[in-house]
Amino acid sequence: MSAIRRTFAIAGMHCTSCAMTIDWDLEDLDGVHEARTSYASARTEVTYDPSRVAFETITDTIVRAGFTAQALEGVLKNTTGDSP
Numbered sequence: 656m657s658a659i660r661r662t663f664a665i666a667g668m669h670c671t672s673c674a675m676t677i678d679w680d681l682e683d684l685d686g687v688h689e690a691r692t693s694y695a696s697a698r699t700e701v702t703y704d705p706s707r708v709a710f711e712t713i714t715d716t717i718v719r720a721g722f723t724a725q726a727l728e729g730v731l732k733n734t735t736g737d738s739p
């Protein structure tokens with residue numbers, strides 16, 4: 656199992672239940688291990704297996720839920736392999 660973690664900036668959230676909606680929708684996707692959306696910081700951190708779910712599927716899911724998602728640069732990180 657391989658997993659990467661990526662952070663997306665989310666626009667369009669207006670309360671904490673918006674953040675929960677994004678978490679639920681993303682975690683419904685096959686290949687997404689965990690989604691942590693923060694309303695306060697307008698970000699979601701998604702841990703997923705890139706061989707099972709496409710990056711575009713994640714952004715499409717956020718958009719379909721009614722928000723906009725922008726992947727942030729420089730946060731791509733492999734959560735498998737050597738621990739820090």
Ligand SMILES: [Cu+2]
Pocket residue numbers: 668669670671672673674
């Ligand atoms: Cu809301």
